[in-house]
Amino acid sequence: MSKIIVANVDSDAMCGTDMEPEIHALSSMCCCRLIALAEDDDLVVLPHSVSDAYIGYVNRLLGRNLSRDNVIVPRRGDEEQIILNFDSLCDGDVERQIAERVGSVRGWELEAYFLDRAVIHLAERLDLALDSRTRGYLRAGGAESYNSKVLFRQFAAACGVPIAEGRMASTAAELGRAVAELLNRTGRVMIKQDTNSGSAGNTAITTFDEDRLTGAWQVKRVPDGADVEKFATWLWPQIAVQRNTRVVVEVYHLSEQALYSELLVRGPGVAPLLLNFGEMRMEPTFIGFEIPSQRLSQFDIGEMISHSANLARAAADAGFTGYMNVDSILTMTGKIMFTEVNGRMGDCTHIDYWARKLLGDDYGRNHVLLTRNWIGASSFEDTLNALDEAGVSYSHETKSGVILPIEDVDRSGTFDYMVIGDTLEHALAIEALAHKALDFDPANHSVH
DSSP states (O other): OOEEEEOOTTOTTTTTTOSOHHHHHHHHHHHHGGGGGOOTTOEEEOSSOOOHHHHHHHHHHHTOOOOGGGEEOOTTTTTSOOOSSHHHHSSSHHHHHHHHHHSOOTTOEEEESOOOHHHHHHHHHHTOBOOTTTHHHHHTTHHHHTTOHHHHHHHHHHHTOOBOOEEEESSHHHHHHHHHHHHHHHSEEEEEESSOOTTTTOEEEESSSOSOOTTOSEEEEOOTTOOHHHHHHHHHHHHSOTTOSOEEEEEOOOEEEEEEEEEEEEOTTSOOEEEEEEEEEESSSEEEEEESOSSSOHHHHHHHHHHHHHHHHHHHHHTOEEEEEEEEEEETTSOEEEEEEESSOOTTHHHHHHHHHHHOTTHHHHOEEEEEEEEEOSOHHHHHHHHHHTTOBOBTTTTBEEEEEEEEHHHHSEEEEEEEESSHHHHHHHHHHHHHHHTEETTTTEEO
16 A cells, blocks of 8 residues: 655754754654655655665665655755754645546555654645554543653653662753762762653763763753752853753663664554664764664673563553654663663654565564664765765665665765674674775764
């Protein structure tokens, strides 16, 4: 059955419209990677057009016949930086374009990055196929609740999932008291904005002489002799911004690895399906994946997946359906501790899709994937040519090499890469050759 894919990465329940233009450009690039999920008769709703060169690249690797006719861009999408929210999805223009393109889509399936209220409203207007058991829950914002850091702590506690000791704060005074109470546990705390993504908005407070911590967007050191409570209170106006009128304060634990799992939640009474899992590459915030994780012990893998499945099953019983990404860490003391859950697709979803199409559903048994995001470049074609000349472009024969799962060179001057190897050592060797071919310096994320 044909489907409509809504690539609403920057929904109001995530970053919203309050981002800086350069951050918005990088984030909206993530939307366009979902074009690879489209079959020839599908439609993809994107915040802006994707290049013909990239569509052709997807066609060559996946054997598709996609074109710009498969892409729907809302009003003003190619003139302004918009997000796919209620205003852009539900003003009638998207419906009009779909009707002009293919006529009625009644009964088509729906795929969305985030099954938020705007998407459900559009789906109902188009009479798309929705699960009757979960329609009301999603219409009421059920998926959005799983992007809340505050609600995650409640959710995790109810499921018996191990999380860091923490507090919720909705005023400057409450923030100051929470930091003062928790800072002496490890000498560090993390303040998380309630709604944000990709470590954006995470502020670490430390008593040590350091300016980088894994998962922190910024690190603030408490001055010697300073009143901790007053210092944290002073930070409130810098943290409680955009829609974030409340934050989470957690004891910060140094981590050995940052981990994730992705599951497909299939509604009440149905077991969730594990799709993929791995290690997040952090420098110090997220820059890519290693799939599956090669350093995590079998016991720790089992613990991570069992807790992730419990969270997904509880969400299903509440009425949620769709993708769910669950983040955790392995602490320096050897404990699995969960940090976040997101009831939506993640940065791994399209990677898993590419791997399944190229390698088969059991790719994790025989291959290792490495990814890296937001690499600067001046030309998509020159990048492809450099990889070809170095002999590291993906080969259908060897089932290894480098794929560019998205590019946005004309708008943001960046692309992502995905390396497929037989082993971790093989994947790392291919990655090193790709860096050399592209003259890529990982220290500054640019191609010279």
